[in-house]
Amino acid sequence: MRLASVEGLGALTIGRLAAELGISKSGVYAHFRSKERLQMETIHAARAIFQQEVLAPGLAAPDGRARLEALAEAFLSYVERGVFPGGCFFAQMLGEFDAQTGVIHDAVAGDHGGWFSLLEDAAAAAVARGEFDPRTDLKQLAFELTAALEVANYLSVLHRDPSMIAHGRRAVRGILSRASGSAPGHQA
Amino acid sequence: MRLASVEGLGALTIGRLAAELGISKSGVYAHFRSKERLQMETIHAARAIFQQEVLAPGLAAPDGRARLEALAEAFLSYVERGVFPGGCFFAQMLGEFDAQTGVIHDAVAGDHGGWFSLLEDAAAAAVARGEFDPRTDLKQLAFELTAALEVANYLSVLHRDPSMIAHGRRAVRGILSRASGSAPGHQA
DNA sequence: TATTAAATAGCACGATCGTGCTATCTATAA
DNA sequence: TTATAGATAGCACGATCGTGCTATTTAATA
Helix, strand or coil: CHHHHHHCHHHCCHHHHHHHHCCCHHHHHHHHCCHHHHHHHHHHHHHHHHHHHHHHHHHHCCCCHHHHHHHHHHHHHHHHCCCCCCCCHHHHHHHHHCCCCCHHHHHHHHHHHHHHHHHHHHHHHHHHCCCCCCCCCHHHHHHHHHHHHHHHHHHHHHCCCCHHHHHHHHHHHHHHHHHCCCCCCCCC | CHHHHHHCHHHCCHHHHHHHHCCCHHHHHHHHCCHHHHHHHHHHHHHHHHHHHHHHHHHHCCCCHHHHHHHHHHHHHHHHCCCCCCCCHHHHHHHHHCCCCCHHHHHHHHHHHHHHHHHHHHHHHHHHCCCCCCCCCHHHHHHHHHHHHHHHHHHHHHCCCCHHHHHHHHHHHHHHHHHCCCCCCCCC
16 A cells, blocks of 8 residues: 555556565465456455545544534644555545546546545535525535645645645635635635 | 556656557666656656646736636636546656655655745735735635645546536635625535 | 474576667658 | 768567456455
8 A cells, every 4th residue: 555655556566566575476376366456455455454544434434514614624633643654545646547447447436436435425415504505506515625626636746745635624624614605705 | 658657657658658668678768768767757747737726827927816716717727628537647646656756756755845825925916906804814725725626626536526626716716805805605 | 213394495487677779760951 | 963961660678558267365354
């Protein structure tokens, strides 16, 4: 997972992994029996970590605006703490497989769709609870939150600059404030 | 460039390119004399296209808010028209090399820094012209514009869904309207 | 302790990688 | 027409790739 988060799943080769672990290629190969299985099991393992680091804290918060805040903060914290050395594992997968076809693309697209739905549902709950303006466009809100989080991840890694995480936090605050109908302190 | 925009620069191999072109490996190799040169020249060629498709239309607009609008629209149009089959070439490079080290990472980081400065400078001009609220945080504005554009690119490619471009357009309108101090029509 | 399962090693295979070298072919220039 | 430069081909090299197969070592079980 660490290797793939930095260099991509394509660089996660059986020989490379064996060298990294200090064992023989056969020793690695026997565990997976094909490269595609290795890739898929790596994704599965990363899903478990994402679940624990981001989704669980988010779902622990009450549905609605609080959940959106918790999800966003959990994501930014997970990037900030360097849970994976290459930033968010799934952002790496997104960049690598967005334009390709095959089972991995479909897995990545499915995961991303699930994340997007999670945001939409929480936003819908926020509307239902009266926390958000009822005219709120749920898809647009999910898009803008995703944009802030994803780009905070990419740019903080690219420039090794944690201030990009701060920009992400501020963008999230603005999005949620505007959906709440409150006048946010002035921001760009 | 087309191959790299879909599968990444790492997949742009001399043998693969030769097979794609229907000529021998030697026929390709003689033109570049090393793989690193091939990668660098591919980036140079993509820069020229980005210059023509995005930067030139943006710089043709008067400095300030109009330039930001023109840059954003040129970028979204360039993604929408599929100038590269894998979406924005440099977004692909960003995802591939953000966490790596070396000359290519540095080239990508430098390009992105230039893009970011371009947005900041145009925003500063908009403030100077009285188009934007003087309290506008220029870096935050550049961050949010970049986030909307970049994620519109990634998600439109990932889900083969042009409506993601529309979300990007709407996010850009919201960002610029708020910086202008105007009350935007309600949006998420 | 004896048996069995799991983990690892060793070796071989065909394919592809980047890189060199020497030909040959195809234009342009003299 | 001949000389010359550029593009392409062909071949070889060592390295690495994914994948098979048969040992052997290690750990758990009976």
